[in-house]
Amino acid sequence: MTQQIPSTEPELAGVRNFRDVGGLPTVDGRRVRHGVLFRSGHLAHATDEDAAFLSSLGLHTIFDFRNAADQKLEGPDVELPGVRNVNLPLSDPADGSEFWKLVRDGDIDQLRGILGDGKAAGRMIASYRTIIKERTAEHSRVLHSLAEDGVPALMHCAAGKDRAGLSVAVTLLALGVEREAILADYLESNAKHRRYKVRRNGSPETAYTPEVMELLSPLFDAREEYLTAAMETIEETWGGVDIYLERGLGLAPESRERLRGRLLD
Numbered sequence: 001m002t003q004q005i006p007s008t009e010p011e012l013a014g015v016r017n018f019r020d021v022g023g024l025p026t027v028d029g030r031r032v033r034h035g036v037l038f039r040s041g042h043l044a045h046a047t048d049e050d051a052a053f054l055s056s057l058g059l060h061t062i063f064d065f066r067n068a069a070d071q072k073l074e075g076p077d078v079e080l081p082g083v084r085n086v087n088l089p090l091s092d093p094a095d096g097s098e099f100w101k102l103v104r105d106g107d108i109d110q111l112r113g114i115l116g117d118g119k120a121a122g123r124m125i126a127s128y129r130t131i132i133k134e135r136t137a138e139h140s141r142v143l144h145s146l147a148e149d150g151v152p153a154l155m156h157c158a159a160g161k162d163r164a165g166l167s168v169a170v171t172l173l174a175l176g177v178e179r180e181a182i183l184a185d186y187l188e189s190n191a192k193h194r195r196y197k198v199r200r201n202g203s204p205e206t207a208y209t210p211e212v213m214e215l216l217s218p219l220f221d222a223r224e225e226y227l228t229a230a231m232e233t234i235e236e237t238w239g240g241v242d243i244y245l246e247r248g249l250g251l252a253p254e255s256r257e258r259l260r261g262r263l264l265d
Helices: 048-056 068-074 097-105 108-115 119-134 136-148 163-175 179-190 210-220 224-238 241-248 253-263
Strands: 037-040 061-064 084-087 153-156
Touching: 037 163, 061 136, 097 108, 108 119, 108 210, 119 163, 119 210, 119 224, 136 153, 136 163, 136 253, 153 163, 163 179, 163 224, 163 241, 163 253, 179 224, 224 241
Parallel strands: 037 153, 061 084, 061 153
Antiparallel strands: none
C-alpha cells in the first residue's frame, strides 16, 4: 500500500508534530481531503510566525485534549482570530500528578520501580483501552462537530501523540480509512523532529542517562501495540467499528455520511 503524503510540510518553530492528515486512503477508494483535518502538539509555545501559518489554514475549530495540569505546565494555546477553541480533556495516558512528578524528578531506582519490567508500556496500553471505553462522549462530540460545521479542524493534546492520536484514529475509522494507513499516520509521531521533548529535573549527567531514557521511552513512543490495544478494545466491547460508532458514539449512519462528505474527496 502506498500512502499519499504531502510533498512539503511546514517547519513550525514552537509547535511540534504538526501535520495535515489529508491523503490517507479509504477502503472504498477515496482519500481524506487535504486542508480539512490537522493534528499537532500543543500550541502554547507557537511563535508569531507559527500563529500566522495556522491562521492561514482557515481553521474553524481547534480541539484541545489537554487537561488542567497540562495547561498549567505548558500554558494556554495561542489565540487565533475567528477560531472556535474546544477543550475536551481526555485521560492522560500516563495519568496522575504523582506519577509525572516521579518521571520528572525520580532517581534511577524510583524510575525502575514505576517503569521497569514492562510497567511503562503496560500503563500506556491500559490507558489507551480506558480512553476508548470511557471517553465515548468526548469522541462523539468531536465526530458530530466535524460532521456539522467544525472543519477545517486541528486536534492536539500535549505531544500530539496519544490523546490526539486516538481521536484522529477514531475519526479515520469513521471515514473508512484503511487500518494500515491509520497506523502509519499514528507512527509518524516517532519522527525525531516531531517528538515531545522529555523534561527531567537535575543535572544532564544523571537526568538523561541511557538507562533513564530507555525506561522513559515507552511513555514518549508511539507504538503499534498501543493503537492495536485500542482497536482490540473496540472489537471486544462493541463487536466492531460500525456498532462502536453507532451505539458507542451515537453516530447515526446519516451523520457518518455527512462526515465523509465533508472530509473525503
